[in-house]
Amino acid sequence: MSNYLTNNEASGQATAKRRRKLWLASGVAGLTGVISLAAVGVAGSAGAVGLNWNTAQVSKDGDHRGDEGRDWDKDKNRDDKDRDKNRDKDRDKDHERGKEVPCDTDKLIQAIVFANNKHGGVLELAKGCTYNLTRNDYEGNGLPVITERITLKGEHTTISREATADYFRILNVGAGGHLTIKGLTIKGGQTLELENGVEPAAVWAAYSDSEAIAAQVKAGTPLAQALSARQANPKAGLKAAPKVTPKATPGVVTPLVEQPEENDGAGILVQPGGTAEILESEVVLNQSGGNGGGVANFGTTKIWHSTVTRNTAFFFGGGVFNAGLLKVEESKIKDNTAVIGGGGISNGAAEIFTEDVDGGTVELKKTEITDNETLGFGGGYLDIEGNTTAYETKFVSNTAVLAGGGIAAADSQLNLHNATIEKNSTAGVGGGVAIAFDSVATFEKSSIKDNTAGFFGGGLFNVGSVTTLRDSEVVGNRALGPIGVGGGIFNIFGEVNLSKTNVAHNFSTFEPGGVFSFFGDVNVDDKSAITANRPTNCLAIPGGTIENCFA
Numbered sequence: 167m168s169n170y171l172t173n174n175e176a177s178g179q180a181t182a183k184r185r186r187k188l189w190l191a192s193g194v195a196g197l198t199g200v201i202s203l204a205a206v207g208v209a210g211s212a213g214a215v216g217l218n219w220n221t222a223q224v225s226k227d228g229d230h231r232g233d234e235g236r237d238w239d240k241d242k243n244r245d246d247k248d249r250d251k252n253r254d255k256d257r258d259k260d261h262e263r264g265k266e267v268p269c270d271t272d273k274l275i276q277a278i279v280f281a282n283n284k285h286g287g288v289l290e291l292a293k294g295c296t297y298n299l300t301r302n303d304y305e306g307n308g309l310p311v312i313t314e315r316i317t318l319k320g321e322h323t324t325i326s327r328e329a330t331a332d333y334f335r336i337l338n339v340g341a342g343g344h345l346t347i348k349g350l351t352i353k354g355g356q357t358l359e360l361e362n363g364v365e366p367a368a369v370w371a372a373y374s375d376s377e378a379i380a381a382q383v384k385a386g387t388p389l390a391q392a393l394s395a396r397q398a399n400p401k402a403g404l405k406a407a408p409k410v411t412p413k414a415t416p417g418v419v420t421p422l423v424e425q426p427e428e429n430d431g432a433g434i435l436v437q438p439g440g441t442a443e444i445l446e447s448e449v450v451l452n453q454s455g456g457n458g459g460g461v462a463n464f465g466t467t468k469i470w471h472s473t474v475t476r477n478t479a480f481f482f483g484g485g486v487f488n489a490g491l492l493k494v495e496e497s498k499i500k501d502n503t504a505v506i507g508g509g510g511i512s513n514g515a516a517e518i519f520t521e522d523v524d525g526g527t528v529e530l531k532k533t534e535i536t537d538n539e540t541l542g543f544g545g546g547y548l549d550i551e552g553n554t555t556a557y558e559t560k561f562v563s564n565t566a567v568l569a570g571g572g573i574a575a576a577d578s579q580l581n582l583h584n585a586t587i588e589k590n591s592t593a594g595v596g597g598g599v600a601i602a603f604d605s606v607a608t609f610e611k612s613s614i615k616d617n618t619a620g621f622f623g624g625g626l627f628n629v630g631s632v633t634t635l636r637d638s639e640v641v642g643n644r645a646l647g648p649i650g651v652g653g654g655i656f657n658i659f660g661e662v663n664l665s666k667t668n669v670a671h672n673f674s675t676f677e678p679g680g681v682f683s684f685f686g687d688v689n690v691d692d693k694s695a696i697t698a699n700r701p702t703n704c705l706a707i708p709g710g711t712i713e714n715c716f717a
Contacts, residue, residue: 264288269295286314302334312343326353341439355432355452366542424489429455431462440465458487483512508548509538525552539565544574570600580607593620596627605631620647623656634663650675652682677702683710690714
């Protein structure tokens with residue numbers, strides 16, 4: 167994997183490992199800014215004056231113990247092992263009881279500093295309170311970096327950045343830190359965007375030349391002729407450069423994990439080695455100048471019974487960005503926006519001004535990814551060089567300008583079970599799903615339905631990859647643009663396998679409405695059917711095959 171370097175003191179510095187390099191054109195209008203955030207540091211010490219402790223007093227040696235702790239101290243003959251065991255028990259009891267934090271932002275900061283210094287704890291935040299952060303006192307963060315096991319519990323409680331304050335994220339979980347939030351709203355974090363602009367189309371061009379082919383066809387070149395230019399070398403024109411091995415720097419160890427940039431994760435940043443649990447909470451209206459508008463995870467994060475909504479990322483992952491281990495269960499990722507890719511969730515990022523970031527491992531379960539959008543690819547969900555598994559998850563009404571209105575994957579492994587990909591759209595290719603660049607995707611007992619594309623593949627666009635649909639359906643999708651082809655499935659230089667799958671009632675401007683294949687194979691078993699598509703069911707240009715299909 168590659169490094170995504172950071173100046174963050176809590177995560178350390180490293181030498182980058184080079185991967186694929188993308189040469190990018192500059193210039194999305196208005197996408198400029200100045201990076202001025204300082205490196206993320208570790209919180210300094212502060213007092214805990216004014217806190218209402220409803221647990222035992224803290225003993226002089228720093229242990230969280232009450233009377234039984236002081237009684238125990240009188241027994242000087244007890245061995246060290248028993249003393250450590252009792253101290254841990256007392257500390258755990260103290261954590262369970264919690265410490266009340268008044269509706270005062272300074273008291274919240276003091277409580278976190280104290281918990282970091284005293285082995286963590288549970289902080290009971292004031293019900294219905296808004297802790298309004300106005301100062302950037304913690305190296306790009308509104309609150310001290312979490313370095314211990316700390317729980318923030320609230321009820322209709324909000325932690326937000328004051329709208330007129332300097333730019334900073336809300337929460338940062340450092341290596342070894344374990345943050346749990348429950349019953350909270352994390353709102354309004356903002357990090358600065360880079361001053362350089364970038365064209366989303368240039369980034370997508372590294373994985374697929376669909377834009378170039380579509381441009382030729384729009385200019386009057388027959389589709390077969392435009393595609394034939396790629397016959398000898400299917401990846402000709404793709405902007406992947408040879409990998410470059412970095413020079414070793416004496417005394418510097420290159421870590422095997424991805425590292426965040428200082429502007430990633432406007433709401434919550436989880437650094438490598440850090441852990442976060444977002445339970446029954448909301449992450450809303452955060453804006454990242456890099457990746458991860460709401461949440462950027464480079465460690466381990468669980469999102470459960472929560473909502474991530476109306477967040478924005480300048481690059482990837484409007485709602486959530488992942489380069490670690492991410493689990494999202496019974497949650498809603500909705501109404502988020504990313505400029506380049508992954509409007510809802512992005513697992514990994516393509517190289518732009520820094521190294522590419524390999525996606526990590528993502529598990530989605532009973533989750534709704536809806537109404538997200540991007541100017542690039544992967545309106546609902548994007549996976550780049552990662553591994554994603556989804557169960558009973560819905561990708562509905564997402565939008566991408568270039569590719570993959572619902573889902574886009576490049577150089578990835580994607581497994582979906584009982585998934586719904588419905589009513590997504592793109593002006594480009596793959597209204598429902600776009601699979602590219604040596605990916606392997608499997609859809610089982612899933613539905614790709616009523617999606618729309620402007621160019622190719624209203625339901626599924628597959629290029630240079632292997633996609634399998636089993637016990638599934640591709641129904642009612644449309645390729646509606648002036649050069650729309652392959653309303654159901656558009657396959658080039660790849661392999662699509664249909665097992666017990668129906669491709670029906672799809673539509674495109676030009677034939678076929680059902681399945682199109684060029685220099686690739688569409689394998690259809692005898693329990694599958696390609697029927698009732700308009701204007702025709704199938705078309706295989708020489709070099710492509712479609713089994714068990716009648717035009």
